[in-house]
Amino acid sequence: MIQEWLNLVLNVVVMLLAIALMTLAVRLHSNSAFAGAALYSLLSFGENLAGIVLFWTSLETSLGAIARIKMFNDTVKPEDRDGESIIPPEHWPQRGVVELKGVSATYSSEYHEGSTSRLALHNIHLTINSGEKVAICGRTGSGKSSFIALLLKLLDPTSTTAENVVIDGQLLQHLNRSELRQRIIAVPQETVFLPDGSTFQANLDVSEEATCEECEAVLTAVGLWEFVQERGGLDAGMNASTFSAGQRQLMSLGRALIRRSIRQRKHATGAEHGGILLLDEVSSSVDQETERVMQQTIKTEFKNYTVITVAHRLDMIMDFDKVVVMDTGKIVEIGSPAVLAQEAGSKFGDLVRARNQ
Structure with a gap:
């Protein structure tokens, strides 16, 4: 105008x-x-x-x-910090044990030690054992996504608690950030695609390390192979707008499967290789059928992995080993989801009943 x-x-x-x-x-x-x-x-x-x-x-x-x-x-300061030069062994993290011993973290650059008003995570004590399936629950702003960000070093702990995070025997503080994010498999809430015109294979295997057979097997596992075939196969150009919300998340899960397959091929020792899988509200925008496919795929393909998921739909995690309920950056309850859901007065039970109303 x-x-x-x-x-x-x-x-x-x-x-x-x-x-x-x-x-x-x-x-x-x-x-x-x-x-x-x-x-x-x-x-x-x-x-x-x-x-x-x-x-x-x-x-x-x-x-x-x-x-x-x-x-x-x-x-803007560089993300890397002094002392973050340790590159763990190639098979790390094989067991997937995560230990947090009184960890606090903040997004604020104006935070002063001793203040709790600006803390995104406050005094987190939690041990996640090898192969354990753990769900992080809580209301909006409770610190669920901050917990995931902490494990990927997207959020730094306070200086006094920086050495209180240990993953498979390695201090998180000293690990190289790039190597850490390559070793831990993460599935975000929002799927990001390469520019329109990129091939299906390039979007699925961003690192370009997987074979065509591995890509086909992964797409079959997540139920997208027929969809890709109808549009010309792995080498055909794709447009992100052709994917539904559920198919976007299945594609993101397929990327995680590709990374698991590559790790398994590189470090094959005769036994199933473990690791860590992080899921950040991956089922928040999908229908029940897609959620069922994702749940079954995670249970089958990542059975030896330690799985840490931020849960949006609580019925998806009822068979998990452990649920961690958070509120205002603190852990307020830990236990079996099936047990806590039936307990009167439990925080998790209140969340389940509030979802069902």
């Missing part, structure tokens, strides 16, 4: 100038050739004015972009 208004104003200005020019030319009996040349130049004056304004605006936008890049470079 502003652009159209600018064009209108410039055209009105040119029109008034043209009227004034012709009036003066007639009254002063000026040379018709000069008057015609002046009128022709005046008619293009409006376009020149609009071009000058647009070029000026573009210049301001470009200078603003340069200023933002400079500010980003000056103010």
Whole structure:
């Protein structure tokens, strides 16, 4: 609307100038050739004015972009910290044991030791054993996603509790962040795809380490192989908009299966290889049938993995080994979901009853 208004104003200005020019030319009996040349130049004056304004605006936008890049470079600190140079063994984490011994964490850069008002996680004591299936529950803002972010070093613990997180015998504080995120398999709540036109295989196997047979087996496991075949197969270009919400999450789960398959192939020792799988509300936007497929796939394909999931639908986790209920960044209850759901006065039972109402 502003652009159209600018064009209108410039055209009105040119029109008034043209009227004034012709009036003066007639009254002063000026040379018709000069008057015609002046009128022709005046008619293009409006376009020149609009071009000058647009070029000026573009210049301001470009200078603003340069200023933002400079500010980003000056103010944003690198993610890596001193002392994070340890690269664990290639088969790590094989057991998938997670130990948190009084861990606190905050997103605020203005946090001061001793203050609890800015803590996203407060004094977390939790041990997750090898192969255990654990669900993290709680209301919005209770610290569930912050717990997952802590294990991926997307959220740093406070300085006094930095050495209180141990994964398979390795201090989380000293692990290289990039290596950590390659070793732990995580499935996010929102699936991100490569630009439109990328192949199905490239979106499924981002690291380009899996074979076509592995990709086909994974797509079959999550129920997407027929869908991909109908659109030209693994080497066909894809558009993310063609996927439903459930298919997006199944594709994200397929990526996790590909990573598990690659790890298993690289470190085959004759026995099933374990690890850690993190799930952040993966069933929040899917229907019940898709949720059932995901639940069965996780149970079958990741049976030897330690699974830590942020649960949105509580019926999906009733057969888990343990449920951890959080509130305002604290753990308020731990136990078997089937038992806690039946206990009067339990926090988890209150959540189950509130969901069913």
